[in-house]
Amino acid sequence: MNHVIAPPAATAEQIAESLTEAVHEHRILPDMKLAEDEVGETFGVGRTIVRQALRILAQEGLVTLERNRGAFVSRPSIREAREVFEARALLEPATAHAAATRAAAGDIERLEAHIADEHAALAAGEAGRALSLSGQFHVEIARIADQGTIEGFIRQLVARSSLVIAIYWRRRSALCESHAHHALLDAFRRRDAEEASELMKGHLVDLLSQLDLRDQATPPRSLREALDR
Amino acid sequence: MNHVIAPPAATAEQIAESLTEAVHEHRILPDMKLAEDEVGETFGVGRTIVRQALRILAQEGLVTLERNRGAFVSRPSIREAREVFEARALLEPATAHAAATRAAAGDIERLEAHIADEHAALAAGEAGRALSLSGQFHVEIARIADQGTIEGFIRQLVARSSLVIAIYWRRRSALCESHAHHALLDAFRRRDAEEASELMKGHLVDLLSQLDLRDQATPPRSLREALDR
DNA sequence: GCGGACAGGATCGTATACGATCCGTGCCCA
DNA sequence: TGGGCACGGATCGTATACGATCCTGTCCGC
Structure with a gap:
């Protein structure tokens, strides 16, 4: 293999x-x-x-x-999961704001291509790759904002979010993020920084709300998970 | 052996x-x-x-x-220096806000002791240690906010700030931060989260304004510095 | 006299070897 | 029969050895 x-x-x-x-x-x-x-x-x-x-x-x-x-x-704890999204909520809206202000034509194109790739991956049944691209979209925005340090933090947070999603995501079917990313792209096109910031904020809240962060399953999980693989 | x-x-x-x-x-x-x-x-x-x-x-x-x-x-570039303080500006006011809300009596005491140590170090002529404690104060606040992930970021940013200060600080004499930290402590005592957030924001702006981030000296510096050691 | 090439030394990059630790298993004994 | 103990295998932790790279000082040719 x-x-x-x-x-x-x-x-x-x-x-x-x-x-x-x-x-x-x-x-x-x-x-x-x-x-x-x-x-x-x-x-x-x-x-x-x-x-x-x-x-x-x-x-x-x-x-x-x-x-x-x-x-x-790592298996992020529920607490850790919350922390990650807490940090993202502090960094990403402001970053989206800055990115919307700075975005050049080439940046917009790149984001468009990125979303297209994401759709293509979904269409091809490559769920993993689609997920990866979806996360990368956020990093791309940080890159446009031209804040290397913050970009590094976001990169790390997005990666950790992938782990969180792997554990706590409710239903793997609905990948409704497309809307959110499209809306963000639109705000970038219009150079509407305020809107971009708000959209990002809402997007993160949505993501978080899709997680099942009740501390029910964790103790049995660590045992069961180890067995069924 | x-x-x-x-x-x-x-x-x-x-x-x-x-x-x-x-x-x-x-x-x-x-x-x-x-x-x-x-x-x-x-x-x-x-x-x-x-x-x-x-x-x-x-x-x-x-x-x-x-x-x-x-x-x-590392010798942080001017750009990097700005980025570090940009990131701090995003993270620390919100963190101070959370810390002011959560601060327990023990936390306040610890901060008081911290400031006392800082003064003692200054009085003893241990400028380096005073500087270190001054930075640690910010980390301590993040710890009170009980956000481990963000605390990690702030820890890193404070450390990098030390490098920035080493290079770009205008005058080493005036260590006027005492006021700012005292004011923050006061806000914590009163559980005034909004005030704490604003104070932190202002404190960071003050710090940044104490830096000489015009890109004049850097190119000659890297050469000269290497020689005089 | 000056510039380029070369050799020596120092430092880093990586693999490997050896010791330490831990987990699992089988035996023994109560 | 169940629990404890000892042994063996596997994996990690660290140091060290060897090769590669770069820097520097020197020497030779121009």
């Missing part, structure tokens, strides 16, 4: 990014073990590099390192 | 924290080289650990890794 990504050795950052992408696409899920040897063989590098990559991901909150046990994909 | 035990070995996180503290206290300054062997000997560990610590710091933006050249303390 997993054929070679091996030959041309990779850097720690590249591996971290590959794994992050896999998280975005829900190809790797919370509690999954990332054994150093296994990852190393997959990418054709030694454990030294893998270890560095895992440390990067750990600092971003995507994996949890347990001493003498190994690295596991 | 091991005869040479300076400090009895440390973990990567501990080393990273020690170095961060040194940055806060302006004991290590931008462009300073952090040679792996040197750091390793200092902390009594091998290069493997040091490398991990440096990578942590690199991800936080405190050090810059140059391939085959080594690790250097």
